[in-house]
Amino acid sequence: xxxxxxxxxxxxxxxxxxxxxxxFGSDAVDLLAITAVGGNVPVVKTARNARILRQIAGREDxxxxxxxxxxxxxxxxxxxxxxxxxxxxxxxxxxxxxxxxDGHAADAILDLVMGRPAKSVAVAVLGPLTNLALALRKQPAxxxxxxxxxxMGGARAEGGNITASAEFNIWAxxxxxxxxxxxxxxxxxxxxxxxxxxxxxxxxxxxxxxxATPMAQAAASMMRFSQRVERNIxxxxxxxxxxxxxxxxxxxxxLFELRSCRIRVETGSELTRGHTAVEFREAVxxxxxxxxxxxxxxxxxxxxxxxxxxxxxxx
Numbered sequence: 001x002x003x004x005x006x007x008x009x010x011x012x013x014x015x016x017x018x019x020x021x022x023x024f025g026s027d028a029v030d031l032l033a034i035t036a037v038g039g040n041v042p043v044v045k046t047a048r049n050a051r052i053l054r055q056i057a058g059r060e061d062x063x064x065x066x067x068x069x070x071x072x073x074x075x076x077x078x079x080x081x082x083x084x085x086x087x088x089x090x091x092x093x094x095x096x097x098x099x100x101x102d103g104h105a106a107d108a109i110l111d112l113v114m115g116r117p118a119k120s121v122a123v124a125v126l127g128p129l130t131n132l133a134l135a136l137r138k139q140p141a142x143x144x145x146x147x148x149x150x151x152m153g154g155a156r157a158e159g160g161n162i163t164a165s166a167e168f169n170i171w172a173x174x175x176x177x178x179x180x181x182x183x184x185x186x187x188x189x190x191x192x193x194x195x196x197x198x199x200x201x202x203x204x205x206x207x208x209x210x211x212a213t214p215m216a217q218a219a220a221s222m223m224r225f226s227q228r229v230e231r232n233i234x235x236x237x238x239x240x241x242x243x244x245x246x247x248x249x250x251x252x253x254x255l256f257e258l259r260s261c262r263i264r265v266e267t268g269s270e271l272t273r274g275h276t277a278v279e280f281r282e283a284v285x286x287x288x289x290x291x292x293x294x295x296x297x298x299x300x301x302x303x304x305x306x307x308x309x310x311x312x313x314x315x
Contacts, residue, residue: 003030004250005120005147007109009067010243011039011127012049014082014089014222018305019126019243020050021219024057025308028251032112032121034064035105039127039172040079041087043069046127049087051096056214060098067105068130071173079168082229089225091218106134113145122147122250126243128169129153133176136183143183150246153177154191154263154276156292163273167192170265171274178265187290189263190245191276194256194293198245198301199238200227207306216309241301245293248301255300260288 006029010016023031034054036047047066054062070076086093101108109131113121123146125132132149136142153169154177160166170177181187200223208220223241230239249256262285266275278292279285 003028004122005030005032005116006250007033007035007112007121007123008247009035009037009105009109009123009125009127009131010050011037011041011046012053013040013046013087013127013243014084014226015241015243016040016126017049017053017088017222018219018241019124019247020053021057021215022244022247022305022308024054024059024062025215026251031059031062033108034062035067035108035131036064037067037105037127037131038069038076039169040083041085042076042078043067045087047100048093048096051098051100052088052093053218055096055098056218063101065103065105065108066100068134071128071130072133072175074173074175077172081233084225089222091221105131106138109135110139110142113142114139118145119147123149124246124250125149125151125153126246128173129176129180130173133179136180140183143185146185148250149180149185149187150249151187151189152195152243152246154189154278156191156193156276156278158192158196161192165272166274167276170276174265174267174274177274178267181263181265181290187263188246188249188258188293189276189290190249190293194296195242195245196240197296198241198298200241201238204302208309211306211309213309213311219305219309244301244305245296248304249293251304252300255297256293257295258291259294261285261290261292262288263290263292
């Protein structure tokens with residue numbers, strides 16, 4: 001079996017945590033590195049959280065690199081109301097045993113991609129796109145070397161979750177998103193249109209809680225916290241689990257329906273800051289270089305998560 005070489009760029013974050021457990025536990029992934037960015041909480045915390053989750057998963061073989069502490073041109077913004085002040089919901093933070101790897105996340109992305117065959121390394125971006133934008137600024141040739149860039153971000157039909165028309169990851173650093181989308185990167189975007197279909201129902205959370213591994217317990221704890229936030233802020237009972245979607249697609253593309261499109265990001269208006277303009281019409285989209293997820297098989301995504309957190313040797 002050919003394993004997908006993968007870098008996960010993230011800002012953990014409760015749903016980032018679930019996505020990392022999926023990546024850590026999948027035999028189909030050759031996880032090259034975790035690169036942390038400031039987003040849901042500051043980068044010092046996201047890098048620590050990535051190392052905490054790495055330790056829980058027993059994957060200290062995977063290096064964690066700290067990256068950008070602020071957007072390209074904006075003041076940093078957080079989402080602690082949805083992730084807790086430390087970023088990991090109810091999980092009490094601690095100082096992990098293993099430190100961050102030396103060097104900046106943008107340099108790590110460059111080194112790992114440019115040192116391998118073209119198109120062989122995928123990047124799953126689960127937070128603001130600042131690290132990838134910085135890497136592309138340093139070496140524009142990176143765009144042609146990257147495999148698929150699977151991004152959790154954006155909104156079209158569903159509307160936004162931070163403003164009326166913007167999703168948080170894109171809103172937090174719209175200039176970075178715009179710069180990445182203007183390159184030749186093979187961007188596949190999983191916005192709220194798809195991720196809102198992948199929801200942590202009580203039954204799905206209970207199924208994870210029944211699995212006696214630290215990875216399963218951590219993933220279930222994140223979902224329980226999100227469920228409480230969903231009840232208090234939104235009024236629902238089954239929160240969306242956004243960030244596993246890009247990794248799930250890399251593992252099982254058949255779980256998602258994609259449409260070719262062109263995606264542009266609003267950077268000039270504060271009213272619509274971070275809005276993703278998704279154009280499907282070929283005559284208008286000038287070649288439709290991007291792909292946009294329009295539907296997701298939630299049961300299939302949760303089956304992947306469940307499989308990744310099982311005890312070793314479980315079929």
